[in-house]
Amino acid sequence: MRLLLVLVKPLPLTVIKKILNKTIEGVLMLSSTITTLTVLLIVLFLFKEGVSVFKESPLDGDNVIVLNNQNDVNHLSAADIKKIFDQETTNWKLVGGANDSILLFTFNDLSNYFSEEELGPEFEYLPHKMDSLIEANPGMIAVFSKKYLDKNHKSKVATIDNISPKTFLLGKEWFPTANPAVQLGVLPLILGTLYVSIVAILIALPIGLATAIYIAEVAHPKIRAIYKPVIELLAGIPSVVYGFFGLIVIVPLIQKIFDLPVGESGLAGAIVLAIMALPTIITVTEDALRNTPRAMKEASLALGATQWQTIYKVVIPYSASGISAAAILGIGRAIGETMAVLMVTGNAAVMPHSLLEPLRTIPATIAAELGEAPANGIHYKALFGLGCILFIITMVINIWVETISKRRVNR
Amino acid sequence: MQSDLKKILSQSIAFWTFRILSLAVMGILFSILGFIIVKGIGVVSWDFITKMPEDGMTKGGIYPAIIGTLCLIAGSMLFAFPIGVMSGIYIFEYTKDSWYRRFVQLMTANLAGVPSIVFGLFGMALFVNKLGFGDSILAGSLTLGLLALPVVIRTTEEALKAIDNSYREASYALGATKLQTIKRVTLPMALPNIITGLILSIGRVSGETAPILFTVAAYFLPKLPTSVFDQVMALPYHLYVISTSGTNIAESRGMAYGTAVILILIVLILNIIANIIRRFLTKKYKTN
Amino acid sequence: MYKIESKNVNLHYGSFHALKGINMAIEKNTVTALIGPSGCGKSTFLRLFNRMNDLIDGVKIEGECLIDGKDIYSKSIKIDDLRKRVGMVFQKPNPFPKSVFENVAYGLRVNGITHKNFIEERVEVCLKQAALWDEVKDKLKKSAMALSGGQQQRLCIARALAIEPSVLLMDEPASALDPISTAKIEELIYDLKNLYTIIIVTHNMQQAGRVSDSTAFFYLGELVEFDSTKKIFTNPTDVRTQNYITGRFG
Numbered sequence: 001m002r003l004l005l006v007l008v009k010p011l012p013l014t015v016i017k018k019i020l021n022k023t024i025e026g027v028l029m030l031s032s033t034i035t036t037l038t039v040l041l042i043v044l045f046l047f048k049e050g051v052s053v054f055k056e057s058p059l060d061g062d063n064v065i066v067l068n069n070q071n072d073v074n075h076l077s078a079a080d081i082k083k084i085f086d087q088e089t090t091n092w093k094l095v096g097g098a099n100d101s102i103l104l105f106t107f108n109d110l111s112n113y114f115s116e117e118e119l120g121p122e123f124e125y126l127p128h129k130m131d132s133l134i135e136a137n138p139g140m141i142a143v144f145s146k147k148y149l150d151k152n153h154k155s156k157v158a159t160i161d162n163i164s165p166k167t168f169l170l171g172k173e174w175f176p177t178a179n180p181a182v183q184l185g186v187l188p189l190i191l192g193t194l195y196v197s198i199v200a201i202l203i204a205l206p207i208g209l210a211t212a213i214y215i216a217e218v219a220h221p222k223i224r225a226i227y228k229p230v231i232e233l234l235a236g237i238p239s240v241v242y243g244f245f246g247l248i249v250i251v252p253l254i255q256k257i258f259d260l261p262v263g264e265s266g267l268a269g270a271i272v273l274a275i276m277a278l279p280t281i282i283t284v285t286e287d288a289l290r291n292t293p294r295a296m297k298e299a300s301l302a303l304g305a306t307q308w309q310t311i312y313k314v315v316i317p318y319s320a321s322g323i324s325a326a327a328i329l330g331i332g333r334a335i336g337e338t339m340a341v342l343m344v345t346g347n348a349a350v351m352p353h354s355l356l357e358p359l360r361t362i363p364a365t366i367a368a369e370l371g372e373a374p375a376n377g378i379h380y381k382a383l384f385g386l387g388c389i390l391f392i393i394t395m396v397i398n399i400w401v402e403t404i405s406k407r408r409v410n411r
Numbered sequence: 412m413q414s415d416l417k418k419i420l421s422q423s424i425a426f427w428t429f430r431i432l433s434l435a436v437m438g439i440l441f442s443i444l445g446f447i448i449v450k451g452i453g454v455v456s457w458d459f460i461t462k463m464p465e466d467g468m469t470k471g472g473i474y475p476a477i478i479g480t481l482c483l484i485a486g487s488m489l490f491a492f493p494i495g496v497m498s499g500i501y502i503f504e505y506t507k508d509s510w511y512r513r514f515v516q517l518m519t520a521n522l523a524g525v526p527s528i529v530f531g532l533f534g535m536a537l538f539v540n541k542l543g544f545g546d547s548i549l550a551g552s553l554t555l556g557l558l559a560l561p562v563v564i565r566t567t568e569e570a571l572k573a574i575d576n577s578y579r580e581a582s583y584a585l586g587a588t589k590l591q592t593i594k595r596v597t598l599p600m601a602l603p604n605i606i607t608g609l610i611l612s613i614g615r616v617s618g619e620t621a622p623i624l625f626t627v628a629a630y631f632l633p634k635l636p637t638s639v640f641d642q643v644m645a646l647p648y649h650l651y652v653i654s655t656s657g658t659n660i661a662e663s664r665g666m667a668y669g670t671a672v673i674l675i676l677i678v679l680i681l682n683i684i685a686n687i688i689r690r691f692l693t694k695k696y697k698t699n
Numbered sequence: 700m701y702k703i704e705s706k707n708v709n710l711h712y713g714s715f716h717a718l719k720g721i722n723m724a725i726e727k728n729t730v731t732a733l734i735g736p737s738g739c740g741k742s743t744f745l746r747l748f749n750r751m752n753d754l755i756d757g758v759k760i761e762g763e764c765l766i767d768g769k770d771i772y773s774k775s776i777k778i779d780d781l782r783k784r785v786g787m788v789f790q791k792p793n794p795f796p797k798s799v800f801e802n803v804a805y806g807l808r809v810n811g812i813t814h815k816n817f818i819e820e821r822v823e824v825c826l827k828q829a830a831l832w833d834e835v836k837d838k839l840k841k842s843a844m845a846l847s848g849g850q851q852q853r854l855c856i857a858r859a860l861a862i863e864p865s866v867l868l869m870d871e872p873a874s875a876l877d878p879i880s881t882a883k884i885e886e887l888i889y890d891l892k893n894l895y896t897i898i899i900v901t902h903n904m905q906q907a908g909r910v911s912d913s914t915a916f917f918y919l920g921e922l923v924e925f926d927s928t929k930k931i932f933t934n935p936t937d938v939r940t941q942n943y944i945t946g947r948f949g
């Protein structure tokens with residue numbers, strides 16, 4: 001019979017099997033690289049588009065800003081341009097020029113200065129006329145397409161800075177469709193995101209911790225058996241549903257309670273996010289609490305400590321790192337949440353002053369604006385830049401949590 | 412004596428606080444579910460789930476959105492499930508405690524933490540624009556699949572970890588190769604747990620909106636897809652548009668409630684199935 | 700020629716020296732019991748002979764392990780073939796969650812045997828050898844998980860026998876079982892001796908006395924004494940052995 005065992009396995013078959021095994025192993029190995037590959041690709045695509053915003057001029061399209069040759073000002077920032085064209089800045093001395101009032105010229109004003117015959121049927125006389133007009137008015141600032149710039153113009157073209165990382169990150173105005181110069185300051189969006197997320201965690205953390213302690217240490221196993229699946233369900237409900245609930249219940253409620261013109265506000269966002277962060281906080285904390293060695297708890301109880309003393313003197317200190325991981329993870333979730341926030345915060349891209357006013361977060365901005373931003377335009381690239389910021393924030397949070405939980409394992 | 416009283420008093424105050432707060436959590440959940448279901452269940456009917464939307468999406472049904480979501484679930488799972496399971500097997504069974512394992516696990520954790528809107532951006536840049544799939548089921552499914560991938564990998568790893576090593580050793584001791592052991596012993600034993608994870612990730616995929624905004628979702632498209640390069644409507648996106656930016660927000664409110672109810676029901680049913688499988692599983696191995 | 704031999708074997712788990720220069724020679728068709736306090740290296744030594752320690756990270760093995768005079772750690776030995784010749788039974792009964800029949804057939808199938816009649820025959824023979832046939836012949840298609848602990852362990856023995864090993868390694872095979880099941884396993888070991896060379900790890904002195912021909916006493920990774928069971932239990936040479944079997948430590 002031993003012979004039979006040897007006979008049933010002819011040599012070529014084992015060779016084929018070996019090759020097959022190696023192939024399968026290769027396929028398995030390959031699939032294990034896909035997550036790594038995806039992370040790399042995300043970095044590549046996001047950052048390629050996002051960083052290229054810094055090569056762009058804030059001027060819309062192929063426009064130029066043209067000044068009188070006598071003007072002391074040669075150089076304008078995007079913020080200056082916006083203020084000038086919004087007529088907030090009306091005197092050149094505010095932007096470093098002589099004390100002279102600013103005279104705006106945009107294409108809409110064309111018919112105020114020239115008749116159609118003067119410009120010619122194809123606007124062929126326009127460049128020359130424009131040049132003379134600007135030269136005739138020392139305080140004039142004009143914006144028009146590069147193709148209408150006279151070949152030997154006497155007026156001068158103002159130099160405009162490209163978008164810089166500093167103005168991008170610290171700029172206080174987000175107005176990506178502004179004319180003639182877009183305003184790409186993400187500070188209000190970053191602050192909006194942080195405000196909403198942090199307030200959400202401040203609401204959710206005490207409730208989440210209490211629930212986790214209750215489930216892990218106090219509740220009867222039967223009650224726990226009810227809580228666990230319910231919390232899992234809470235985690236599974238789509239964020240649009242939370243957003244919808246926020247929109248039809250929480251928003252009107254806030255409007256009524258605080259007597260506001262609109263209920264869409266940072267507070268509404270924070271409340272919805274708090275509800276959504278609860279399951280993460282509860283599950284992670286509960287896991288941490290349950291990892292406390294039984295012997296340690298029993299030792300405390302045996303010394304005459306009450307259950308509650310044992311919890312706050314032994315169990316909570318022991319699971320401190322797990323609890324902080326829960327809080328950080330909760331913030332991470334809140335920062336990245338898109339739809340619910342988009343639906344309830346009102347989306348005003350202004351520096352947030354109060355939680356009762358509308359504000360806007362980074363993910364909501366991307367979701368709301370990417371559909372309208374022309375591909376590869378400056379707006380599109382700026383939104384990818386926002387994506388990069390979001391990606392970096394969550395990456396830092398992930399690695400932070402990872403190191404915290406590693407510390408726990410090593411202990 | 413007095414300090415004893417204080418001890419007991421502080422314990423009962425603390426425990427009652429916990430009890431009340433945890434009841435509040437339950438209360439929140441049930442009031443959200445209850446509110447939406449009570450308001451929306453009347454809208455849900457056979458017509459609602461089998462008819463096209465009509466009159467600027469204020470009447471009719473949500474049939475194309477349901478079909479669209481089903482397509483996206485199928486597409487994303489077709490991608491994420493095999494790759495995720497294979498990847499989990501490789502990480503757990505083949506790599507020992509090496510830098511490779513730690514690196515891949517870190518990357519998986521990172522991918523799991525990437526916000527869904529970033530997946531949307533990425534899907535748009537890679538699948539829609541770079542690879543030229545356009546707004547399509549294919550692009551949307553791949554984006555959602557990548558989002559579900561870390562979940563599937565994690566569950567597979569956990570399921571394999573739960574199997575006592577002596578089963579593997581017993582198989583090796585009988586002359587089985589690693590692959591035979593995986594195919595005949597470990598994988599069948601892990602499968603119920605893996606499937607539970609799969610079901611929960613279907614729940615996640617079916618409710619995601621941000622990743623499909625720019626990769627597949629159509630605002631209003633009252634016809635069914637005919638190829639993977641077609642756009643589709645999807646339930647979560649549908650709920651978003653009719654509750655925030657439809658032509659008649661007030662008049663489509665009923666439709667919005669109904670859609671929310673369907674979304675909740677999907678998650679509820681998937682959770683129940685997952686729990687049944689889990690319970691069945693623990694029972695099966697308890698006979699030992 | 701001895702059936703099994705170890706020559707000056709050293710084993711390290713990373714920096715931990717778990718086996719220290721073990722020399723032992725075991726005759727064909729005998730039962731050898733390995734005894735010693737917990738953590739002294741009995742399991743580690745046992746698992747040398749089907750190269751189960753290879754699966755663990757950071758294990759380093761020096762010295763020679765021979766079966767039928769051949770070094771089983773040499774390059775020319777194929778590990779699956781070796782494991783076919785050396786069966787193993789574990790401490791906790793661990794039948795696969797398959798039917799009783801499929802459990803016994805498992806070793807045959809993974810070794811490429813597909814002949815149906817042959818497999819059926821073999822399953823019956825092995826279940827009979829493991830003294831389990833009468834109890835399970837009507838539920839061969841039922842899940843093995845539904846058997847009692849003692850039956851499960853005998854099923855695991857039958858499973859190991861199916862591929863016709865010549866050596867059987869048993870790591871505390873009866874420690875998770877009740878006295879009646881234990882007695883059955885011991886009886887079985889006694890019967891199997893005619894066909895197999897058996898090494899058994901046990902914490903139960905009486906069991907070692909009842910079933911084994913020779914006994915090896917391990918202490919802190921060393922083989923303190925190896926002799927006939929009678930000698931070890933009545934007149935041990937080393938004082939540590941004496942202390943252990945009289946229950947003074949361990």
Ligand SMILES: Nc1ncnc2c1ncn2[C@@H]1O[C@H](COP(=O)(O)OP(=O)(O)OP(=O)(O)O)[C@@H](O)[C@H]1O
Pocket residue numbers: 712715717735736737738739740741742743744755
């Ligand atoms: N995988 C491993 N990694 C590191 N050290 C190990 C490993 N397995 C066993 N050891 C160590 O090697 C020593 C011998 O272990 P072994 O399992 O052989 O003991 P044993 O005699 O079988 O004990 P027991 O009677 O408790 O089963 C122990 O000190 C143990 O801590």
Ligand SMILES: [Mg+2]
Pocket residue numbers: 741742743870900
């Ligand atoms: Mg042992």
